[in-house]
Amino acid sequence: MTLHSVHTLSTGWEFKCDTDEKWLPVAEVPTNVHIDLMHHGLIPDPFEDTKELEVSWVAERTWHYRTTFPTPSDARTNGANIDLVFEGLDTFATVTVNDRVVLECDNMFVEHRVSVGELLAAETEAENTLEIVFAPARRRGLEIVAAHPEHDFIVHQTEVSRGPVRKAQCHWGWDWGPILLTCGPWKPVKLETYVSRIQDTRVNYDIHISQGAQPVVEATVHADVLGPAAEVVVELIMPGERVVTLRDRNGDVPGGASSWSYTSAKLSIEDPPLWWPRGYGPQHLCQLRVRSIAGDGVTILAEAQQAVGFRKVELIQEEDQFGRSFFFRINGVDVFSGGSCWIPADSFLPHISNQRYRDWIELLAEGNQNMVRVWGGGIYESDAFYAACDELGILVWQDFMFACASYPTYPDFLASVTTEAQQNVRRLRHHPSIVLWCGNNEDYQLIERYNLEYNFESDKDPLSWLKSTFPARYIYEYLLPNIVKAESPSAIYHPGSPWGNGTSTTLKVDPTVGDVHQWDLWNGEARPWQQLPQMGGRFVSEFGMVAYPHADSLERFVTDPAERYAGSRTMDFHNKAVVHERRLLAYVGENFRTEWAAAGGLAAFAHLTQVLQADALAAGYRAWRRQWGSRQGDGGGARRCGGVLVWQLNDCWPAVSWAIADYYLVKKPAYYAIKRALAPLAVGVSRKFHDWTTRPADELWRRNTGHVDPRRALTDIRFDVWVVSSRLESVRGKVRVRFVSVRTGQEVRQSIEKEVEVQPNGCTEVLEGCEFDWGEAVVPEPEHFVIYASLWLDGAQVSSDTSWPDPIKYLDFPDRGVEVKRVGQGLVEVTAKRPVKGFVFSERSGVHLDDNGFDLIPQEEPKVVRFEGTTEELAWTFVGR
Structure with a gap:
């Protein structure tokens, strides 16, 4: 007798277009139609060249998938239930079993379970036919828009049809991704046979942490069991073979209850193994195992297992001298959140293997990052993604899937969103890495742009919000927070990103409250990256700079050698950022000599964009992490900036974009710049920025260098040096500051050395507002020099940073005397x-380096780089070569 079996229907499928008669085999499910068409050579790879344009017709067709499966043996005679489980169908799908419609769905984020026992062939092992028909998402979206004239569908980045469709919003294209409207069974399809099954488990807990005392966890275990069970057994298996076992019998009901919602008595666990973010402690995980037992006390009817981590998470929003704080406290410890924003790792989601997810999260961890933000225009990610975050200590900021639109609130839409949110919170709530649920990405910014109604203080009636010109407020401030509270009571909810507690929700960045998206770099005013230290906020959840991938990656998706130049048709096509031609060239031209790019072709131009990106992002991370401060000073309110998340970590296709690692997981220099800035101990140095491009006279003179005195950069020099630490204990060390001539490599004045005690979990100022006095110099007249700061512990250098004169294009780089050798x-x-x-x-x-994109300073310890994955010499370059 098969009491509980799950058979994944991964093979034996075929597909066709509704205009064709011939069915073609499918290699494997999960899949989507573009994958299958490419498999048969019917469409080109849309990631190459401009071939995305050649596959647009695919999204306009209706596609059929079908397979057969046998009726499970003994299922009828033993009274077992038979369900088809669709973990995800993309998106408008009609499902039939033996020509009977069993399901119609319109939300790719929702799992569906359908009882099909009575529809299957009577004889066991007889074949049954399962067919799924997928309608075009864009066409259906336009039909829904037309059917609801009562809603103003305001949609940014794409055309309007995506607004009412519960599908990955980036499938309509974005300013970094292609328009590839996929369809198909994108997650597994399973046939499940059972007498009893465990349909939900949950551990609710509180952690009591007192200074000087061991923490205590008080937990309650919940389990929903469907079908007869005489007993439920719960085991909580902790590290070190510590096991808590709970048993509950239901002996009064013959054969056990037909449905059972089990709740344990409250458990008290002293000195529990806590889960910590990376860099602050170990990532302890416990295993929760729940079993339903038959009346004989031996037969296991069903079993469910999941990892659980115990941690206390607080979002600290307190009034202070800067406004209102925004940072996370984990297990009583303030944590600076340094990390990245995440988009889907592939436009074709079934291509992302569990190992590829692991590789991405390992890349985060290797780069000293401790947070990832799952952006609201993609998907609720695979279990493998969150499991890797759990194991590697990466905090997760999880958006709900709403982005850059004013979403509708008609009843069917709200019902679908309710199911979507309930299912995904339930699926993910046991992951200790998830520390915040966020209602949307940038939807509140439409309020100002379109003058929508939003009265946070005066209107607290959710039903009235439905009648306003911004009805989605009902979703973000009533529906979603109540679902989170019901399904995961201790979870933190934030209505949107950016959002400032109702006081700041619009296009204007408010540095005093909430989280901010800082897009006056690149977008908006396109301000110089050197101004980033003055452009922060309480938590910077987006900012970024575009850069090219490395040459090898470029050659993989630009197949025509004649198109491998900056600004070619193909290169422009793979950069979806709005007016990128002007913005990227402007930033490169402001900072570098155009002759440096012209001399070396595409590789040289790509290199300059990479150095630009690395400089910009490092400036943001260094300056804003410096604002983490120390709660030991300023009355305990010095956490001016609680975190920085770059836009973006990854790409969904081969592209020129904001990503710090490209589609192929090849890291750009900016990745390493962030890694250095987020090191557990990191020294920083900055000098006064002389803005050579903005407002020399008045507001009408923007972007004019003709009346700026460039000599001031040589004579008016002030600099700061500081050390930031994420360690929880103070550290004694030495900071050395050198002033090295760009022209000669010699020191232009005597170096400065200071003994420092680096304060724990904050910033220690070493030198503030120091004026460089040329009277102390050893050169006859002012010249350009770099300021090089290094931090030393026990005679070893642990961190360094370099401040260059701006702009770099004003500098000469004669022979640098660079030598590269294997050691x-x-x-x-x-x-x-x-x-x-x-x-x-x-x-x-396939090549792995432990550092790249660095500066070289003479008379310092040689830079030694570890590499693996190749025995060949790697090409290298530097600015001005």
């Missing part, structure tokens, strides 16, 4: 006789 297995040493800006090895897929 051991997997080791290469790089030295220079004069300062070098932006030394970059050209990386490629």
Whole structure:
């Protein structure tokens, strides 16, 4: 007798277009139609060249998928239930079993379970036919828009049809991704046979943490069991073989209850193994196992198992001298959240394997990042994604799937969203890595742009919001928070990103409250990246700069050698950012000499964009992490900036974008710049920025350099040096500051050395507002020099940072005396006789470096880089070469 079996229907499928008669085999489910068409050579790879344009017709057709499966043996004679489980159908799908309609769905984020026992062939092992018909998402979206004239469908980034469709919003294209409207069974399809099954488990808990005392967890276990069961057994297996076992019998009901919602008595666990974010402690995980037992006390009718981590999470929003704080406190410890925003790792979601998810999260961890934000225009990610975050200590900021639109609120839409939210909160709530649920991405910004109704203080009636010109407020401030509270009571909810507690929700960045998206870099005013230290907020949840991938990646998706130049038709096509031609060239031109790019072609231009991106992002991370401060000072309110998340970590296709690692997981120099800025101990140095491009006279003179005195950059020099720490204990060390001539490599004045005690979990100022006095210099007249700061512990250098004169294009780079040589297995040493800006090895897929995109300073310890994955010499370059 099969009491509980799950058979994944992954093979034996075929598909066709509604205009064709011939069915074609499907290699494997999960899949989508583009994958299957490419498999048969019926469409080109849309990731190559401009071939995205050649596959647009696919989204206009109706597609059929079908398979057969046998009736489970003994299922009828033993009275077992038979369900078809569709973990995800993309998106408008009609499902038939033996020509009977069993399901119609319109939400790719929702799992469906259908009882099909009475529809199957009577004889066991007889074949049954399962067919799924997928209608075009864009066409259906336009039909819904037309059917609801009472709603103003305001949709940004794409055309209007995506507004009412519960599908990955980026499938309509974005300013970094292609228009690829997929369809198909994108998640597994399963046939489940059971007498009893466990349909839900949950652990609710509180952690009591007192200074000087061991933490205590008080937990309650819930389990919903469907079908007869005489007993429920719950085991909580903790590290070190510590096991808590709970049993509950239902002996009064013959054969057990037909449905059972089990709730344990409250457990008290002293000194529990806590889960910590990366860098703050171990990532302890417990295993929760729930079993339903038959009346004989031996037969296991069903079993469910999941990992659980115990941690206390608080979002600290307190009034202080800067406004209102916004940072996370984990297990009583303030944590600076340094990380990245995440988009789907592939436009074709079934292509993302569990290992590829793991590789991405390992890349985060290796880069000293401790948070990832799952952006609201993609998907609720795979279990493998969150499991990797749990194991590696990466905090997750989880958006609900709403982005850049004013969403409707008609009853069917709200019902679908309710199911979507309930299911995904239930699926993900046991992951200790998830520390915040956020209602949407940038939807509140439409309020100002379109003058929509929003009265946060005066209108507290959710029903009235439905009648306003911004009805989606009902979703973000009533529906979703109540679902989160019901399904995961201890979870933190934030209505939107950016959002400032009702006081700041619009296009204007408010640095005093909530989280901010800082897009006056690149977008908006397109301000110089050097101004980023003055452009922060209480939590910067988006900012970024566009850069090219490495040459090897470019050659993989630009197949025509004639198109491999900056600004070619193909290169422009793979950069979806609005007016990128003007913005990227403007930033490159402001900072670098155009001749440096012209001399080396595409690779040289790509290199300059990479150095630009690395400089910009490092400036943001360094300056805003410096604002983390220390709660030991300023009355305990110095957490001016609680976190920084770059837009973006990854790409969904091969592209020129904001990503710091490209589609092939090849890291750009910016990745390493962030890694250095987020090191557990990191020294920083900055100098006064002389804005050579803005407002020399008045507001009408923007972007004019003709009346700026460039000599001031040589004579008016003030600099700061500081050390940031994520360690929880103070550290004694030494900071050394050198002033090195760009021209000669010699010091222009005596270096500064200071003994420092680095305060724990904050910033220690070493030098503030120091004026460089040329009277102390050893050179006859002012010249350009770099300021090089290094931090030393026990005679070893643990961190360094370099401040260059701006703009770099005003500098000359004669022979730098660079030498690159192998010094051991997997080791290469790089030295220079004069300062070098932006030394970059050209990386490629499969090659791993532990550092890249660094500056070189003479008379310092040689830079040693570890590498693996190749025995060949890697090409390298630097600015001005």
